[in-house]
Amino acid sequence: MGRKTAIIDTATRLFAEKGFADTATAEIAEKAGVAHGTLFYHFKNKQGILREIFTRSGSAYLEELRKTIAGQKTGMEQIEAALRFNEEYSRDHSQQILIFLRIFPDQLKEESHSPERQFIESIQQEVIAILRKSLDAGISDGTIECGDTEETARVLNSLIFGITHIKLMTRENTPSLTRSATDFCRRALAP
Amino acid sequence: MGRKTAIIDTATRLFAEKGFADTATAEIAEKAGVAHGTLFYHFKNKQGILREIFTRSGSAYLEELRKTIAGQKTGMEQIEAALRFNEEYSRDHSQQILIFLRIFPDQLKEESHSPERQFIESIQQEVIAILRKSLDAGISDGTIECGDTEETARVLNSLIFGITHIKLMTRENTPSLTRSATDFCRRALAP
Amino acid sequence: MGRKTAIIDTATRLFAEKGFADTATAEIAEKAGVAHGTLFYHFKNKQGILREIFTRSGSAYLEELRKTIAGQKTGMEQIEAALRFNEEYSRDHSQQILIFLRIFPDQLKEESHSPERQFIESIQQEVIAILRKSLDAGISDGTIECGDTEETARVLNSLIFGITHIKLMTRENTPSLTRSATDFCRRALAP
Amino acid sequence: MGRKTAIIDTATRLFAEKGFADTATAEIAEKAGVAHGTLFYHFKNKQGILREIFTRSGSAYLEELRKTIAGQKTGMEQIEAALRFNEEYSRDHSQQILIFLRIFPDQLKEESHSPERQFIESIQQEVIAILRKSLDAGISDGTIECGDTEETARVLNSLIFGITHIKLMTRENTPSLTRSATDFCRRALAP
DNA sequence: GATGAATGAGGTTTCATTCAT
DNA sequence: CATGAATGAAACCTCATTCAT
Incomplete structure (x- = not known):
């Protein structure tokens, strides 16, 4: 190495x-x-190390998320898979996720759009886009019923983000939280 | 002053x-x-300043949340009020919320249960307890139907936490996110 | 202290x-x-120390030069006094002079007009102005005859500058250089 | 290359x-x-690069100066040519001259006679010797009258050195300074 | 002849904290 | 109560030089 x-x-x-x-x-x-x-x-400097870690793991997360969702048939199954994926990914790659959670706030101070900031926002947008496509698929195949899919995708993204954050912070073993969240979503999106 | x-x-x-x-x-x-x-x-030292800010605003948040919920009749209305409250509070007290979001990760490194860490966790527990009581009330008065209320409360807490975080980070004007989240919850909890 | x-x-x-x-x-x-x-x-930083030394000694040099010249009657005597003064001053305050000679080149790289650079140039201008006044006085009192006094003053300034630099660099004991230079000037400026 | x-x-x-x-x-x-x-x-090292630059340009300066002077008939014309040469050379080879001006002070700290230091001093001595020979020639051919030629040569060297330094530092376009200096010398050396 | 990864000593600067007043 | 001069540990970073290839 x-x-x-x-x-x-x-x-x-x-x-x-x-x-x-x-x-x-x-x-x-x-x-x-x-x-x-x-x-x-x-x-170049300490920040440069962070930048590299950042870019590498951000891309990896998105790629794996896409692959996982692609393996599902119905829209509803895709949403459920996304939640499950998040659970597993934040368990197996807790270090990378932690760095993201830590760095997030640090980027707030720079009004100027730093590369990291832009990168983070682009990932959020990407996740929202992915979730939306699953919602649209679900509406087509009759497994999902909901209002505006863009808005709903943003809600799901918030929920996923919140779960991840809380899991890493409290360090409780909380697969049950993901399970409950899945139930919650199933009810909210059921036709 | x-x-x-x-x-x-x-x-x-x-x-x-x-x-x-x-x-x-x-x-x-x-x-x-x-x-x-x-x-x-x-x-005593720099950390001491933070500690004071911390304790003050944590208590204030809980107190106001309780007051707001107390003013609602049905359980469902209470849940909706909690979401609305969060939206308004994080708008009007963004500084305090930001400090929490920033400090959270810093506390992770101390495996030893620092006072701040314990305080943060106790607030989370408190919020969950409040939400659970509203869910129970909703089941009693027929406005809500859901599985285990403890688990559902934790899901709601995650969602609220995620929304707040995203709102402060992206600095988009997102009252619509809270509105969509309310719809989402209404569907998930509807009888 | x-x-x-x-x-x-x-x-x-x-x-x-x-x-x-x-x-x-x-x-x-x-x-x-x-x-x-x-x-x-x-x-504020290392440069700040230099800046303070700089400003202090620059002003002191000019002040003493003016005082010395003021004590002379004829224009020619003033010019001779200026040369003598330079000899003595660079002997007694070699440290300050050396710093100037050392810093001069360092300022070249900053195209942007740094405070130090401007300060140095203003001192040069001041010395030239002083010498010129003495030349004018010499023409009036009949002890000096020369072409354009501004130009002549600049030549004298160059000569003084060169002598000082060489004295400090070679560290030879060179009061004789100043004496010879005085002779040289006397012949060049004689009516 | x-x-x-x-x-x-x-x-x-x-x-x-x-x-x-x-x-x-x-x-x-x-x-x-x-x-x-x-x-x-x-x-061998960084200093070695400087040393090479140094030696190369020092010799070139002397060689060209000698050639220029050799082309002049009377002693006075030779002195005038030396001044003119300096003007042109420091215009066309400002980089080399600048390095000399910059390095000069750095060599002061080494009490031990470094090769660079010795080289610089030898060049000074060489220039003085050349000027002296011109002065002697001038006295012989009746175009110059002055006291001790060694001393006068040292004064001229100082003047030339001062002019060069000031020209490079102030970056004003100053061919007029050289012209005025030539006038000044002509008067000082006139029979 | 030429390379470039790797080094480690040394440089400037920051900053929480103390303490005499 | 309040001050601000003083500290020194520790941080980040630079850079001339070496050496295996």
Whole structure:
């Protein structure tokens, strides 16, 4: 494994555990087993490391989400799969998700649209678009009935986001929360 | 206005705008119009300022939420009121909410149950308890039908949390999101 | 002697001896007998220390030059006094002069008119103006004869500048250079 | 153009623009279109690059100065030619001259007689010797009258040095300064 | 001859906190 | 009560140089 990979992996872990601001570049280097200066050979600065982690995991999330949904037949099944996927993904990739949750607020201060900020928003939009398509499919195949699909997709996105956040924060084992949310949605979207 | 109040108000604004770690105590002092040393006369340390802001606004949120719900008749109306309340509160007290969203992740690193962490969790529990009572009321008065009320309350809490977070992050004007969410819930809880 | 003064004095010595870039702030602090952080309490940054030294000594030079010249009767005597003054001043305040000579080139890179750059140019203009007045006086009292006084003043300024620079660089004991230059000027300006 | 030449040319430009200390070897390499390591294949270290630039341009200056003077008949014409030459040379080779002006002060700190320092002093001595020979010639051919020619040559050297420095620093277009200086010298040296 | 990844010493600056007044 | 000068640990980052390829 190359040094650059080692740095990214270590940084991912530390950023997730302690947050971006509270992780020292010296610690990343030490734990990654490289010299301090090596960090700045491979990345412009500390922010640059974050940026790379960010972009990589954002794309991965979307890709897997799409693949999961593609495997479902009815629209309703797709929505349910999306909720289940989120449950599993945030369990298996809690570090990446944590970094997102941590970085979110940090981006607020920059009124200027930073690349990270734009990237985050584009992912949100993407998720909403995916959910909407499933809703539309559900209406066509008769498994779903709801008002404006765009609006409904945004509600679902909020719910998913909220569940993920709470799961990671409270660290309770909460697959039951996802199950309950699925029931909730099934009732709300039932024809 | 006393000096201590000036410090708290200024710190609230700055923590909301730039986050806890990125706000220097010297800047708080300067913007509050007091000497740097004065901060440490009134508070044990930087964390102490945050702690005070924290406790104050957490209690205020719960109190107002309870009052709002108490003014509603049916269980369903109470749930709707809770959603509306959240919309208005996060609009009018965005600074306090932002601080919560920012501080949340920072508390994760301390496995040891810090006071802030416990406080946050207790608020979540409180909100869930309030929502559950409304659900129970709704079942009694026939305006709501749902499975386990504890579980449903947790779902509602996640949804509310997600909406708030997204609203503050995207800064889109999204009262429509709350409206759509209300519709969504009405369908899910309808008898 | 206050700490700020100690810092300025130490920095003056070190900047003169080793140059601005090659003097570490940590060394200034140590030699001045203060903590490293104290430097940045009293000055915005390293450049800020230089700026203060700069402004202080520039004004002092001009003031003393004016006083010296004011004590002379004829225009020719004033010019001779200016040369003599320069000799003595650069002997007694070699540190300040050295800093100027060192900083000069550093300012070239900033096309943008930095405060230091403007300050340096204003001093040059001031010296030229002073010399010109003496030349005018000399023409009036019959001790000097020359073409355009503005142009001649600029030549004299160049000569003075060159002598100073060479004296400080070669570190030869060169009062004779000033004496010879005075002779040279006397012949060039004689009626 | 070989890689070594590219390095020297790029370094010359950058040292002139930003100074020796403020030019990073990595930047030289990048701008010269070679790998960073290549610098240290062709030169022992950063200082070595400077040394080469230095030696090359110092010799060139002297050689051309000698040639120019050789083309003049009378001693007075030779002095005038020297001034004119300086004007033109510092216009056409401002980069090399700038490097000299920048490096001069840096050499002061090394009490130990560094090669650069010795080289600079030897050039000064050479220029003085050349001027002296012209003065002697002028006295012989009756176009010049002055005191000790060694001393007078040193004064002329100072003047030339001062003019060059001021021209490069103020970046004013100042051929008139050289013209005025020539007049000044003509009067000082006239029989 | 040439490369570029890797180094680590050293640089400047920030900042929460203390303490004498 | 309140101040602000002073601290020093720790942070991020730069950069000349080396060396295996």
